[in-house]
Amino acid sequence: MAAQYDSGIPNPRRRWWVIRGQIGRREYLVLALLGLLAPLAAWWGLAHSGWVDKVFMPAPEEVVTRIYGWFAEDDLLGDIWISVYRVTAGFAISAVLALPLALLIGTYRPLQALFEPLTDFIRYMPAVAFIPLVMLWVGIEESAKIAIIFIGTFFQMVLMMAEDIRRVPMAQIEAAQTMGATRGELTRLVILPSAKPALLDTLRVTMGWAWTYLVVAELVAANSGLGFAILKAQRFLQTDKIFAGILLIGLFGLLMDQSFRWLHRKRFPWLYFK
């Protein structure tokens, strides 16, 4: 009865819990920070509570100290460098081979029939299970690690990129045809530019998987890199170093992901206009 007139003050509960509703930029930042800091605080509290043995859970500051020590005395940069190199190489080879294949599969139905079921089949074979075979065929050199990352990402990439190509609106292609475009021109001037934003998103997503397979490869068959450092730390019960390695990998993933997003906004500004 009293609330007969609109006070003009927006009701935050109503605004927040609208399906697909919007929130302000400041609110977003505060919530994002909260989401990141709350687990950190919980970790800090748990580590200092005395309930958990330090061997199982080191405190955050011990992990930071360990990262510094790793950097100063144990060649952290070398480990990072070799890991980044393996990820980038495996990922780049995958992308370079997947794109032309995806372009063909996404454009021509017979090639889709020929390759897609096969790719689907191989994609469900766990890349990790290929490690013994890869060691047998490729050896235990750098190429073995790169091969595992390749196996883990290539087949997924082909399928996702083919879908990106297939999603180019037919009207865009047909409009160019009625302007006299040849097949080559259609690919170069319409299909690829139209699919580019989606392709970059596919690269961003598969990059995450490449990091996963990197760690797998390094846990099993390496004597350098972040994954190997984690394995070595386990042998010496250096839980703080395990934490440090995991956190560093997460940080790198986040950095790469954000770089891809930044590149997306930079290269495809028209998608962000309203």
Add this chain to the structure above:
Amino acid sequence: MINMTAKIEIRRANKLFDTGGRHIAALENVDLDIRANQFVTLVGASGCGKSTLLRSIGGLEDLSSGEIRVDGRPVSGPGAERAMVFQHYSLYPWLTVRENIRFCRSLKIKREEITSADVEIASGRTDALIGLMGLAPVENAYPNQLSGGMQQRVAIARALMNRPDILLMDEPFGALDAQTREVMHDLILHVFALERPTIVFVTHDVEEAIYLGDRVVLMAPRPGRIDSIYEVPLPPEREQDMKLSPEFTELKREILSRIRATSGMQTDRGMLDKLTATAQPGAAA
């Protein structure tokens, strides 16, 4: 037999679609001549094959049998002399308005294959089209910054860039609101008067078909065929007020009743009564 004055000749065109093992005749024995510099509109109930016929003229669809000739030469695929405007999603979102319009300049078209198009397209062509279509204020904007009506202006300008002999339009204003549509009607008539292409225009809106067309071709579904052809008894210079003239309303009435008669979807009176009965208060316990 060959009609020398016809720009587009369609002879016994048949098109079958396979849907779950059943053949559906999207076009059955369609014969039609379209004269040069004419504005022909195709109307009809959904499924009458008007879009299929248009796309076949554009070379985007293969006929099952029969033939379509343009300037006496059989159509075997899409070509620059037959530009097409689609209902939507045909603009290139990564290009600005100006770049979209100039898109065909990035193609290496074999010029001799363009029948009567200007070989030497003046560099001022883009500016002229931007001016003609009223796109000057947005020429550096991207398509997704524009309203639907403005987007269709860009699509039309882009299609005109090559000076095509034939402009094929597939419900180009179908997604626009009524007011924008009226503006676009007068704009396309203005373009038609200036450039004199041959226009084949598909629509499901009878009023649009009459207002724009010199001739209205009425098609009927199951199987897709030409039912009747109407010459529009209006002067070539069209004005919105003509929509209220007796000739206009009479033709509209005639075409609408013919569409109803051929669509096979007349309102079922008995079913309507039942629906009304159940909607009475008290009918639902």
